[in-house]
Structures are given as C-alpha cells and as structure tokens.
Amino acid sequence: MTERTERFDPRTYEAGWRERWAADDIYRADDDDPRDKHYLLTMYPYPSGDLHIGHWYAATGPDIVARMRRMQGLNVMFPMGFDSFGLPAENAAIDRGVHPWDWTEQNIDRMRTQFRSMGCMFDWSREVVSSDPSYYRWTQWLFIQFFNAGLAYKQMAAVDWCPKDQVVLAREQVEGADRHCWRCGTPVVKRDLEQWFFRVTRYADELLDFSKIDWPDPLRLMQTNWIGRSEGSEIDFAAEAAGVDPIRVFTTRPDTIFGATFMVLAPEHRAVATLTTDERRAEVEAYVAAARRETEIERMSAEREKNGVFIGAHAINPMTDERIPIWIADYVLPGYGTGAIMGVPAHDQRDYAFAVRYDLPIRYVVLPPGGEAPTGEAFVAHSADEVLVDSGEFTGMAAADAIAAITEELAERGQGEAAITYKIRDWLISRQRYWGAPIPIVYCDEHGPQPVPEGQLPVLLPRDVDFAPTGVSPLQSNAAFLAGSCPICGKPARRETDTLDTFVDSSWYFLRYCSPHDETQAWDPVAVMRWMPVDLYTGGAEHAVLHFLYARFFVKALRDMHHLDFDEPFMAVRNQGQILGADHHRMSKSRGNVVNPDDLTSRFGSDTVRCFLMFIGPWDQGGPWNPSSIEGVHRFLGRVWGVAQATSGQPRAVPGMPPAQSLAGEIPGSGGIAPDVVTAVEDGSRGLRRAAHRAIKEVGEDYGELHFNTALSKLMELTNALGAARDDGLAGTGAYAEAVEALLLLLAPMAPHITEELWSRRGKPYSIHQQAWPTFDAAMVVSEMIELPVQVDGKLRDRLTVAPDTSPEEIERLALASDRVQAYLKGRAPRKVVQIPGRLVNIVTPGD
C-alpha cells in the first residue's frame, strides 16, 4: 500500500523553519572563514513602503545562486540594505505631515519583515541604511576626499531643473525626447545655478574599457553610447576682424573642410559678444535672449526647423582661405565640442537644412568614386571608398586618408590638432531638497568654501526644518544648522545647505557591506580586500547609465586616491527583467495593477511563489503578471511532497510483477543490482538513477547561468520520473532514495522550506542548506541505448535504436537497411551519408 502522508500544507512549516534559520544565524558571512569568498549583491531597494512582487522577482534569482554557491563550499556574502534617502519620503511628509525620518523608518521596518518572509539567505547582520548617520557620515567623508582630490567642484552652469520637484537633476536623470524628470515625468527647464559636480569626465576613457568585466552587452553598449566618445579634429578658423582670437571648431570630418561655407556658433559662445557687428547687434542679442528662455525640449527637438542669425562677422576657412559668414544658431550646443562648428552643408543634414533656409552656398567635396553630387540633399555616407573632389592638393585622396592628412597639415601650420570629444558631462550632485546627506562644506567670507573637518562628521541632518519645496534648500530654514565655523580661521561660516544626490549614497554601499559596523572608517581595508570585488551583481537594467556608471567612477577615483586597490566594483553583472502588471504596464499604485506578494504567500506559501516567479520565463526577460500557472507550480511542490515521503510503492497494473516490498533492501543503490531481479525493475532503477544524475548536472549548470525556468522544468521531470518509479514499486530502493535526495538538494535553493521539511522528515541532519551540493557521475549521465534519427535529404524518415558506441559503419549499414529509407532511395546508392555522432544520420539521395 502507498502509505498516507499528511496533506501538503506549507503554512504548517514555513515560518517555523525561517525562525530557526534566523535563530541559528546560518546565513552569516564570516570574515575569518578560510573558504573562498563569494560576494553576491543585489541592488538595495528604496524603502517605498511595501514589498511588491518585483522585489521578490529581483531577490529570488540571486538568492538561488547564493544558496547553491554556499552548498558548493564557498563562503557566501549576500547582504541587504536600504537606499533610504530620497524624494518620496519628503513628498510623503508634505502630503501627509509625517516626518521623513519617521516615514522612512516605518517603511524599513515593514519591508524588513516582508523580506524575511521570502526565505532569502540575506545576512541581515550587515544591513546598511543610507539615511542613517552612521552611514552618511562616511558618504560625507567621501565627498571631502573627492573635494580634496579636485574631483568635486562648484560651478555656475545652465542646469536641468524639475519645476515640480523643485530640484536640479543630473543629465543622466533627464529622460526621453521630451526631456522629462526621471522621477516625476515633468518636463525639465534650464536654469543658471551654481552647483556641485563630480568630475566624471576625467574617467571617460577608462569607463569605456570593459575588458576586465563580464557585463551584459546591452548594458556595456548603453554606457558606451552615453559616454559618447568621438574622435575628430579641432580646427582654428581665424576671425577676419583684427585682434580677435581665432574660433576653434570640433569636427569628426576634417576631410570635408573644403566644403565649409559658413560657421555656426552656439548662442552662448563667448566670442559672440565681441564678434557681432554693431548693425547686427540688436537682432543677435534678441536671438540669444530667446534661446536662453527656451526650454530644453524646444531647443533640442530635432523636428524643429533650423533657425539662426548672421552676426555680421566673417572667418577665414584655413584650407580655402575663403571668407565665410559667422552665424549663431541654437542647433549648436554650448556644452559639446567647442560650441562652434564649421558649416558643411553638402555633407551634414543639419547644416544642409540651415544652408537651404538661409541661402548659403553648398559645395560637395567628398563623393563616391565616379559618383555625382546628389541634388536636394546632403551626402552623408561613411563608406570607406569615398573620395575627395574640389579639395586642392587633397583632391582624389580617399576620405579616410584625408582625415589624417588634413589634420596633419593643419597641425603643422599651428591651426588645429586631432581631438577627442565626449558626450558625457560631469555629474551634478547637489540637490535643493531636505532628505539627503548634507554636503559637508562651510563658506567662510575670508577663506571661501572649506570642507568640514573629518572629526566633525557627520554633519547631522536636523529634524526641525520647513521642507515645503520653495526652490531653495529647506535646510536654509534652520538657523542653528546654518551656523558653522571656518576650519582655518574659526570665524563664523555659513553651512552649505544643499544635500547630495542619493546616487552618491549608492555609489559605495557595496564597500560598506564589507565592514558595516566600523565606526572609525568608511570601510576596513582588510575586509574590503577580503570581499571585493563583487562576484555577481544583479539588478534592474533601468540603472544602466546611472548607478552602474557612478559606482565604477567611484571605485576608479578612490583607487587613484589610494583608498582602494582594484579597478572594477562588479566582476559580473546580470540584469533581471521587469515584472509588469497584468495590463502589460509598469506596476504602479496609480494604475492599480500592483501585485502584493503577501496575498499569494498566505495562500500558497513562499516556496510556491518563489518557484512560480522563476518559472515565468527567462529571468532576464521578465514579463506581464499572469498568475494562471501558479497552481501548476503548487501542484509540482505537492508531488515533491508525495514522492519524497513514499517509502514503499505498489506496482500499478503490471501483471506478473512481484510485490515491490520484496525488493526493498536488495538493491544497494549504487549500481549493484541483484542479477535475478525482474528486468523491468532493474531497467526502472537504472533509468531513475540516470534521471537523477542528469538533473544534478543540468540543474547546477542552469542555476549558474541564471536559467531558473529551465532548471525548474528539469526538476519537474525528475519529480515525474520519481512518481512513475514509485508507481512501479521502486519506492524504498536505494536508487529511489538517491533520486529523492538529489531532488531535495537541487530544489533547496529555489524552495528552501519544503526541502528542509522533507529533509528533516527523512531523518537527515539539519540543515539541508548546509549540505554539500550533489555531484554527478558522468558515466551515469549517458544512456545505454540511444535513439538516432535517420533523415533522408534532411527530413526525418526513421529512427534507429543503437548503443552509443556503435561504429559509424554499422550505423550507416543499419540506416541503409531501413525499408523507409529504401523507399526514398529506390534502389540507388546514396550520394552521401552525413553522420553526427550521437545525434543523427542524414542520407542524401542522388537527386533526380
């Protein structure tokens, strides 16, 4: 008889095991553990109030890997914390009158509890909270290091301003064609403000080098495009007016210089004021003023018609010695290149449109060999066989060669040089809001901006402020906070009231995890040497040009300041996909499509939710929420529950079979099968063992590659094989026990509770999560007989069942002997026989 087991009800055991794991501290990562370290990191979340299903999705993947690596004998650190500075806390305070401190603390408490219900192996003893003074003290210390190294500076600049959030934004935080705020979606405007920056641009070149790290291609590509390196030349165009400096332009196509028939300056270009002639001045000033008033959206729109104003002055084309008019136009951006261009309408679409509108000459100077100048459009091809025409001594030269030759010629004359330009700008880090780390600077009337002495850190964020957004920092409303003193002369000095961008906090939290309780330094160098760099970092791809860029910059800058001795923070990065709402939109409270995991776990238990999330599809893909198959995953765990507790089985409808019980104990379990036992049972147990060993091989590989969906499908196959084996009377045999134990160990990372429960019920030692990962026997993985497809002209026509070591000659003989093959050959000899060992045979007919 199949014995009765208790009904499968995860609610009876899940919470109990979680409590025991926490009490026993089994996930603590010990600095002194002699085994090899493995640092697994998943992005710490913003404590928005409730854990949603996306948090589960993001955390379960790396948790599975962490658990497997631990079972494989590595000393795993898998920490968790909270990115707890930021605007939502402040907005909640404004909307609901809760103080940001309290709002944040309540949310963290709540989310910590919810996180624990997932059964993830986070080492909570290492938790960091970025809004805690014990953390931001060191964020401030880091700012001072950057300041002292010349990597933090304050400058007046035209910056992006979000009118709704009343705060400046970094360039990376302005998104989309309509230039909107990354947080609230409001279109940004330009403002001239004095702001703090980190000098990211100094690291532009090194940030382009991904050779030491294993990151997803799309991520590397996005960063590369964002950094936007362009190689070209800077060229001086002499101004016609006497006593005026030449105007320098940047171009990637110096080979087209003979076609430069005008010059365009950005309206903000500093030469505009001196070059503009008196009769053009009124119009020019009006245009400049209008350009400054316009929003970024209006200015940057590509669809917009080009417009500009002639400033009355002329420059000299250094190659043709022609006089060319100087214009200003807002399609030339002040912050890129030199803020000035040579207008080559024949070879640039924008210049072409501008020239057509203002009737400027268009001269084609680079064409395909033997080609003719197009009419009505610019020729912007970049193929290698373009050739210069009408270009003086360079006529006939290939464009690629001309780029170097013309640049060299200009360099010899002292009128230009090869140059590299980047799109990336320095990182704007100051914010005019309350809930962030105060920038540790004081302003002395005599000594200017001075860093707060390190011994006086942290500069505490005062509780008592009016944080209604007014466009100036709320900290200005607190007189006591404002009153600092100059570290040089001791006289009263006003404190900086801007706070740091929260991306500064997250640019180093992975370092703090290494020694989170160190009160004397940002990190203990020994601990950082022990744990860093991160072996695998997982998180959402939405941070591609934000956090990933900043964190790399931090590590490289700190290395150059001799605070770190490695180049890259994250050796491998993988992005999980996003779980969308059932309506295929991003989950958001306003859409009402947010899925709350608490409801699901109370119905199905945490294991089912974990497995279901991993089964949805490829982890890096995500997808819309569709809970219809969660029942199937729950049923699977129910089958695991059943097969793992079967100690004997009744052969089902197999006439003439001896009772299964009689076999129990006779089969030692490692291949030594009693010779006289019924063949069917022998085959069954060998097949079961093969299934188990295959699963060990493949599930381990899949976990390592983060292919959780296929790993689970293979665990389902093993479970189904166990179910069939039980029904064939194999429960109680050694092979059966081996397969059940393999199943439990392999499933443990994904479903930690049920496997612990079943492991314990089998009388195995606590904890399954501290057992060694199973190993497979390669010989066990191969089948005794394989089925070989036989194709005729690439189409499947028959199958052969042969031993894996059958010779090719024998396989060919068997294949040609097939009636079905002969039906297509019609007595002729094959033209060719293709064999892929172990895979298939293809017989090519002579054809008609």
Next chain:
RNA sequence: GGGCGAGUGGCGGAACGGCAGACGCGCCGGCUUUAGGAGCCGGUGUCGCAAGACGUGCGAGUUCGAAUCUCGCCUCGCCCACCA
C-alpha cells in the same frame, strides 16, 4: 534620425547549425467524489479517416540539414537623439 533586442501551439515558454513545441497553464476524455473543489490517468501544433502533407513574422540566400547563420522587408519593445 541613430543604436540595440525580440517575433515559435489557445497561453507562458523549450530547443551546442541536427528529432521543433521540453516543462507548465489551458482545453478534451476517463477514474474518483453525494455535489462543489481537489486529486489521479490518458490525449492535445495545423490539415487529414488514414498514409501523409504542412509548419518557428514575410521574402531570398548559405548548407547534406536553418527557429538558429547571412541579406532585404514587416511588426513590436527598449535606449539615445540637432552630440557636429
């Protein structure tokens, strides 16, 4: 406008250039159950009684053999976008 990625059953999705559709959902049939639910067994790409034919967005190509590689289209998604 530029770049990147993806198109496979009713659905989520499998498939080192080698048996397309693993695994699961759903559906159909059966067993069990007073019923509902749950469970178990079998079936399930399309057309066809069958033999068989046809099938991975469309069209070409490479190959003995293509979902997979190449080229050209179409559709969807993401990123960047007057970056000289």
